[in-house]
Amino acid sequence: MNQQSPTEPNQGAAPGTPPASFFESNVKTRVLLIASGKGGVGKSSVTTNLAVALAKRENDVAVIDADVWGFSIPRMLGITEPPSVVDDMLIPPVAHGVRSISMGFFAEEDQPVIWRGPMLHKALNQFLTDVAWDEPDFLLIDLPPGTGDTAISLAGFLPDSEMLVVTTPQIAAQTVAQRAAFMAEKVDIEVRGVIENMSWFTGDDGQRYELFGEGGGSALAEKLGVPLLGQIPLVPALRAGSDNGNPVAVDTSTEIGSIFAEIARVVEEDLKPTKRRHRELKIN
Numbered sequence: 509m510n511q512q513s514p515t516e517p518n519q520g521a522a523p524g525t526p527p528a529s530f531f532e533s534n535v536k537t538r539v540l541l542i543a544s545g546k547g548g549v550g551k552s553s554v555t556t557n558l559a560v561a562l563a564k565r566e567n568d569v570a571v572i573d574a575d576v577w578g579f580s581i582p583r584m585l586g587i588t589e590p591p592s593v594v595d596d597m598l599i600p601p602v603a604h605g606v607r608s609i610s611m612g613f614f615a616e617e618d619q620p621v622i623w624r625g626p627m628l629h630k631a632l633n634q635f636l637t638d639v640a641w642d643e644p645d646f647l648l649i650d651l652p653p654g655t656g657d658t659a660i661s662l663a664g665f666l667p668d669s670e671m672l673v674v675t676t677p678q679i680a681a682q683t684v685a686q687r688a689a690f691m692a693e694k695v696d697i698e699v700r701g702v703i704e705n706m707s708w709f710t711g712d713d714g715q716r717y718e719l720f721g722e723g724g725g726s727a728l729a730e731k732l733g734v735p736l737l738g739q740i741p742l743v744p745a746l747r748a749g750s751d752n753g754n755p756v757a758v759d760t761s762t763e764i765g766s767i768f769a770e771i772a773r774v775v776e777e778d779l780k781p782t783k784r785r786h787r788e789l790k791i792n
């Protein structure tokens with residue numbers, strides 16, 4: 509495995525060492541960290557479906573499942589085959605136009621994975637350096653619940669990442685989601701937007717029921733000074749699709765499919781990368 513240091517991208521690299529392009533500030537790849545303050549709000553579902561929706565817009569999209577404890581991306585994307593190995597590099601499997609890597613390819617789903625800080629740091633580094641990613645348009649990273657070591661490692665490796673915070677509509681959930689934003693600030697990662705999930709459920713009577721309250725997403729977005737990128741309803745098809753590897757974003761003719769398509773459009777077109785990405789451009 510490649511032992512290249514993330515602080516010295518490509519410099520003095522041995523012949524044949526692949527470029528660790530994500531570590532350079534002039535790559536075109538936009539890295540989106542999908543975060544939340546607590547578990548179970550739909551980070552992995554949002555990561556999977558947003559990735560599929562961005563791929564449907566003709567982008568080259570990659571996903572890193574950084575939840576090495578509770579990996580779920582392979583199942584949600586419906587990937588069954590492991591990565592292949594060519595010249596000591598991992599070739600990520602593809603599903604629905606999205607390439608991905610996950611600890612799920614290297615561990616049994618029912619086996620506990622125990623990570624200490626340095627091991628986790630190394631594993632995340634290897635996901636970036638030992639996988640033949642080339643230069644995708646978007647790299648989405650599904651963070652584990654809460655804050656901590658994973659975000660700190662990734663922020664160090666990928667300082668130009670953009671964070672999207674997923675929250676539920678309860679006003680109370682805001683304070684929790686804000687933790688993700690505080691963490692982002694600590695590690696100097698920019699929060700670019702909020703995505704509200706589980707916003708409403710449409711009953712057989714056609715009525716919208718706001719089961720988890722309302723307004724949490726827009727209130728959090730306002731507090732953080734970033735846009736609310738979209739609201740995703742509770743739909744049984746989303747859960748079913750996550751369980752059987754058929755992400756709902758594949759079919760844009762449905763309400764839920766079109767919602768993910770619109771969030772992908774907003775991320776790609778309205779949320780242009782900021783000038784932070786061009787550190788070499790200094791204004792005197």
Ligand SMILES: Nc1ncnc2c1ncn2[C@@H]1O[C@H](COP(=O)(O)OP(=O)(O)OP(=O)(O)O)[C@@H](O)[C@H]1O
Pocket residue numbers: 544546547548549550551552553554575578580652653705706740741742743744746747748750751
């Ligand atoms: N909008 C939705 N409609 C229906 N089910 C949903 C929706 N969003 C998420 N779910 C379901 O809720 C569960 C939790 O979602 P998910 O795994 O994406 O959350 P998470 O934030 O990644 O969780 P964790 O913190 O454990 O990683 C899953 O079973 C998922 O299918």
Ligand SMILES: [Mg+2]
Pocket residue numbers: 551552553575578580650651652653
């Ligand atoms: Mg998850």
